[in-house]
Amino acid sequence: MAGLELVSDAGFRADGRRPDELRKVRARLGVLARADGSAYLEQGNTKVLAAVYGPHEVRGSRAKAPPDRALLSCRCSSAPFAGGGERRRRPPQGDRRSGERALLLRGVLEGAVLTHLYPRSQIDVHVQVLQADGGELGASVSAAGLALLDAGVPMRGAVVAGSAGLAEPPAGPPLALADLSAAEEAAGGPRLVVATLPASGHLSLCQLSARLHQERLQPVLDMAQRACQGLHAVLDAVVRDRLRRDTAMNE
Known part of the structure; x- marks a missing residue:
């Protein structure tokens, strides 16, 4: 990534964030009445809806x-109005990118859900990107994890995903950036997406979009994991608030 385009001399990115700063995160649980569990997640201008049956x-x-x-069973799709790189003339649920995202999502969730407690049964996870502005895979994983918690599905722990990239200024060392926006992803540099189980520190996904020298990989990996930790702190507060409200209603 071109450092001058992504980070100013004062150390700010185009959207005003510091290199290690996340976009604004908002989340809600139980947004779909007919689903066993559901969640809505906003991460910057990326908006994702997840449902569990x-x-x-x-x-x-x-x-x-x-x-x-x-x-x-995992299914991912993008709304026709989602924008970004997700728009297709054909039905969005049939495009290649959504299929790849569904496979990655399933791999992450199989490492988080205690599937042995429900032999010969099925759990359906549906994720739809309502607006795409970077980090769709990570937001899909995090929203699906929230929806599973909302459904009461036993898990090894909450699962969250975050991204990081690398800016290379003409002068000075490479600089790792957390939680890339669509504009930063479009710069074409290496992008790393990781999914973690914060309670155990288990890394369940590590996807790198381009070759990256091992000496530069570690700072990007560290930044992506810190992004996951920051995101988990926000989402954990959302889950706890929902539990408090549910407990108050039942008393």
């Missing part, structure tokens, strides 16, 4: 039902 009996042939665990 189940656990329930496996649909279709029972032969595909694992005898010792639940089957996780």
Whole structure:
């Protein structure tokens, strides 16, 4: 990434953030009445909606039902009005990027959900990007994790995902940037997305968009993990607030 384009001499990015600063995060749980669990997440101008259905009996042939665990079915799509790089003339749920995101999401959630507690059953996770402005994969993972918590699905811990990139100023060392916006992603530099289980420190996803020398990888990885920690602090407060409100209503 071109350092002069992404970070000013005063150390600010184009949107006014410091290199390690996250975009503004907002989240809500229980936004869909017909889902077993749901969540809405805003991260900057990226907006994602996630819904969870189940656990329930496996649909279709029972032969595909694992005898010792639940089957996780993940579907990702982008609204036609989402903008960014997600817009397609064909139905958004059928595009290649959404399919890749669904596969990555399933891999992350299989490491977080205690699927062995629900043998021969199925859990459906649907994620839709309502507005795309960078970090769609990370926001999808984080929103899905919130929706699973809202559904009461047992997990090893909350799961969150964040991103980081690398700015290379003409003078001075490379600079790691947290939580890339669409404009920063479009600069074409290496982008790292990681998903973690903050309670255990387990790293469940590490996706690098381009080659990066190992000496430069560690600062970017550290920045992405710090982004996950910051995001987890915000989302944990949202979950705790929801639990307090639910407890007060039941008393």
